[in-house]
Amino acid sequence: MxxxxxxxxxxxxxxxxxxxxxxxxxxxxxxxxxxxxxxxxxxxxxxxxxxxxxxxxxxxxxxxxxxxxxxxxxxxxxxxxxxxxxxxxxxxxxxxxxxxxxxxxxxxxxxxxxxRDGAGTVPPVSPIPPAPSEPWSAPDAPVREGAFTERSFSNAAGARDYKLYIPSRTVAQPPLVVMLHGCTQSPDDFAAGTAMNHLAEVEGFLVAYPAQSSKDHGQRCWNWYQPGDQGRGSGEAEIIAGLTRAVMSEYDVDPRRVYIAGLSAGGAAAANIALAYPDLYAAVGVHSGLAAGCAGDISSALTTMRLGPSGVLQGETARVPTIMVHGESDSTVHPRNGEQVLVQAGVDMLTPSVSDGVSPGGLAYIRTRYADESDRVVVESWVVRGLNHAWSGGDPSGSYTDRRGPDASRAMVDFFMAHRLDRPRH
Known part of the structure; x- marks a missing residue:
């Protein structure tokens, strides 16, 4: 009772x-x-x-x-x-x-x-559930679908296929979000699980989903731990940066509002690429991922995933606005890796503001926003209790999702749209 x-x-x-x-x-x-x-x-x-x-x-x-x-x-x-x-x-x-x-x-x-509407039918539920007490909004009218097309890109560093979502309604010089899937996933799977295309339709931004091929990694993981794929001008980092520029050029994307995010191996790759190209990406989202350059081979990658980073990474001079989401119960990528992402983003130089809550699905979370000397939030952290290695608040039609958690996609989009490259780095 x-x-x-x-x-x-x-x-x-x-x-x-x-x-x-x-x-x-x-x-x-x-x-x-x-x-x-x-x-x-x-x-x-x-x-x-x-x-x-x-x-x-x-x-x-x-x-x-x-x-x-x-x-x-x-x-x-x-x-x-x-x-x-x-x-x-x-x-x-x-x-x-x-x-x-x-x-x-x-x-x-x-x-x-x-x-029920006047015809006696029941409208579908929005795939983007809002988190309580957060200034997030969903459209009042049914959302149309844009075009989700298959593409390919190549440059001197290599080639990758990708999918591009173009919303039915775009704004002049739309923003662009680049989404890097996790191991064993595909662009379609990742798009379904994150429901990012729905948000793109609502907000009018483009979404590019690069695809890792099985010939470049047996499990379709991004090679985030290989030095040749981490830095500017070579490997997968250069391929993704080139792919980003190609989409920007074709669709007159606002060069100040280009963002990159990823899950797990994709999150680690996004961290590498954002740090290598701070002049291209205005902000980065790392979900269940690892800090840039935290491993240099497969052995150190597995150790870092299991135990967390062995030390504080040194030598980074560029700071990219960062939003980090990590499950406190993640048994694949240790939560200490999320902490290292924050350290790399420079939170030791920022002022934190901590709040907590419970998602509509019942998972508690701690949200921390870090502000610079001008009181502008440049780093944000979501630590979700009870969340394992899965996209928080994701759609169960995609793999590695947990719809019980707060909506990571909405949180990332809100964070991204608050940042532009014309603002000074901290």
Missing amino acids: ADHTNRTQTRLADLVEATKLTGTGRLQEATDLIQRSLFGQQNTTTSPQTMDGAYRLDDGNEAATPHHPKSGFIPEGLQEQLRDALGQVARKFGLSSPSGSVTSGLEAFDPTALF
Whole structure:
């Protein structure tokens, strides 16, 4: 009974929060929050009516038995508050308020009525769930799809295929985000898991996904630990930089707003490339990755991944604005590597501001923002408790994702768009 009460109180808090969101016009976020709270759904186009096994009310516990919405889980003392919250949300959406008694759970009304449009259909859930108490927003209208095309690039350093997402709506001189996948992944897999194309459609930026080939690495990992692929003017670093410039030239990208990010081996490669080309990339995102130049061969790479860096890297003079996301429970790349990414970004010279929270999926996180002497945030850290080696808040249609965590893609885009190359380096 205590567990049922706690779950109901959580859902009630979600519904009250949804009411607040609708009051500020953030209708899509309110819809997403209600659907997650009542149905345990994210990123699905399946109507709650037609879900086999009915509605999930187990707070994300996949091993739990699905419950039916008519199972009477609402303690009497919370019933009227719940009805009032639902009624406010329904009225905000211009829909009919739930009618009848709620004394036996939700059996007196159809919860899907909250989400029906005039034609009686249930709109899909946005694949980008907002984090609570964060200034993130989702579009109020359905998002169209742009073009996701296969490309290839070559220069003196080598050649790689890549995919490019061009949103249906672009701005003049759009920004560009370069996304480097992890081992065994592909551009399509990484795009699905991060849902970065959705954000690109909302914000109007381009996304390039370079592809590592199996002939260049048996597991399709970027060779972040090879000296010939780490520095400026050679190997994979030069290929990715050249590919970036090619996209910039073809689509008149704003040269001040070009960014690079990656997961795991891709995160380590992104750190290498951003440090090698600080005149090209305005900021870097490193998710579950390692600091630039922290290994020089496969042996040192494996040791660093397992145990963390052996010492503080020295000699870097360029500081690139950096956002780091790492799972506290990462058993593939030790969390100490995330700490080293921050050290390399120069946090010892910055002023930290720490906040914490819990994601909609239930994972606690610590967010630290580091500001320079002008009070501009130039480094940001997200440490997620309970997250293993996976993209935080990612879509389960892609590999190495955990949708329970805070939305790493949204966090990175927000951080990126706050930085331009015309601002001085710290």
